[in-house]
Amino acid sequence: MAKITLSNLAHTYFPYPRGEQDYALKTIDLTWDDGGAYALLGASGCGKSTLLNLISGLRRPSQGRILFGDGDVTDAPTAERNIAQVFQFPVVYDTMTVRENLAFPLRNRGMKKDYIQSRVDQVAQMIGMEDTLSRKARGLTADAKQKISLGRGMVREDVNAILFDEPLTVIDPHLKWELRTQLKKLHQDFGHTMIYVTHDQTEALTFADKVVVMHDGRIVQVGTPEELFERPAHTFVGYFIGSPGMNLLDAVIDSDVARIGEHKVPLGGTFGPLTGRTQIGIRPEHVTVSRTGGLPATILRVDDVGRHRILRAEVAGAPVAVVLPEGAELPADSCRLIFQPEKIGVFADDWRMAPEHPKDRSGS
Numbered sequence: 001m002a003k004i005t006l007s008n009l010a011h012t013y014f015p016y017p018r019g020e021q022d023y024a025l026k027t028i029d030l031t032w033d034d035g036g037a038y039a040l041l042g043a044s045g046c047g048k049s050t051l052l053n054l055i056s057g058l059r060r061p062s063q064g065r066i067l068f069g070d071g072d073v074t075d076a077p078t079a080e081r082n083i084a085q086v087f088q089f090p091v092v093y094d095t096m097t098v099r100e101n102l103a104f105p106l107r108n109r110g111m112k113k114d115y116i117q118s119r120v121d122q123v124a125q126m127i128g129m130e131d132t133l134s135r136k137a138r139g140l141t142a143d144a145k146q147k148i149s150l151g152r153g154m155v156r157e158d159v160n161a162i163l164f165d166e167p168l169t170v171i172d173p174h175l176k177w178e179l180r181t182q183l184k185k186l187h188q189d190f191g192h193t194m195i196y197v198t199h200d201q202t203e204a205l206t207f208a209d210k211v212v213v214m215h216d217g218r219i220v221q222v223g224t225p226e227e228l229f230e231r232p233a234h235t236f237v238g239y240f241i242g243s244p245g246m247n248l249l250d251a252v253i254d255s256d257v258a259r260i261g262e263h264k265v266p267l268g269g270t271f272g273p274l275t276g277r278t279q280i281g282i283r284p285e286h287v288t289v290s291r292t293g294g295l296p297a298t299i300l301r302v303d304d305v306g307r308h309r310i311l312r313a314e315v316a317g318a319p320v321a322v323v324l325p326e327g328a329e330l331p332a333d334s335c336r337l338i339f340q341p342e343k344i345g346v347f348a349d350d351w352r353m354a355p356e357h358p359k360d361r362s363g364s
């Protein structure tokens, strides 16, 4: 296993790129720690698969270097990189038995028969297929075949990393949770570096210790699920993570207040002059409904989502969601909303800005 370093890495599919807009991956500098459980999260087309394929060697980057430990593998072929990759759709040999499928990567490496037997038994147990080992893969369900692919990805103990590219796409919804939990446990038991690509925040947040969020070919934040929720570094992270996502409102930032039209919203710190488009962001969980103070809001509707209700309102023409406390009563069509000042993020041209001074809580 090894630490993986991406240095000044970029990739374009165009032979003659005209500029940044032609790059599927803009410049990336990132280190994946040895033994880490990472999720690579982002919307469709943001460059996740391109990045995985550069790491595994299926593609050569247009720019930059890839290091495994201290060794430069940028020009090394896939086979030399010692990477296991599990794809969206099952890759199994139909004419082989489940046991033969699982044993394949070990046989290829010339491992001893006894070792192969015991390791395959162990992996079969991990993926819950110990009773089907002697069956041919042909005729198994898509779920079962993908479980074999997962098992094959994990059967080798000597890999530098295991890359999962949306591996649960074909898995039945009720099995997804179970497999995700199993993968997490496998990571804890075996300590491989794992990179799990998904566009599903629940998958990312439950699997990973650290989530790498990509947007438009860039890495916009690397953080724990809690950091992404509490302190999104970019507006994309704000609205992509959370359900519903962060509320974002255009505002003029004036020291320790945000002005929205003629209304003032107190902030949790003092900000210097900001340039570009300025916005404030607040999670629906950190907004409260008030009858007296706060921003005037028009109520659009209330959604009952099972665990709680979500108020959908409009403030100065922008949609705002509020998670309602249990039993909360609502006025018919308008109300006022209070944003918790210390939970408000300030963004300039989509990037989170740090306050020059946090607010003095003593009041002096």
Ligand SMILES: Nc1ncnc2c1ncn2[C@@H]1O[C@H](COP(=O)(O)OP(=O)(O)OP(=O)(O)O)[C@@H](O)[C@H]1O
Pocket (backbone or CB within 6 Å): 013, 024, 042, 043, 044, 045, 046, 047, 048, 049, 050, 051, 199
């Ligand atoms: N072989 C290719 N040739 C040309 N353009 C490509 C190729 N593969 C990907 N792209 C483009 O590169 C960008 C990133 O694609 P990529 O598949 O890496 O994104 P992704 O985040 O994995 O998306 P998805 O979740 O839909 O798989 C997209 O604009 C895509 O159209």
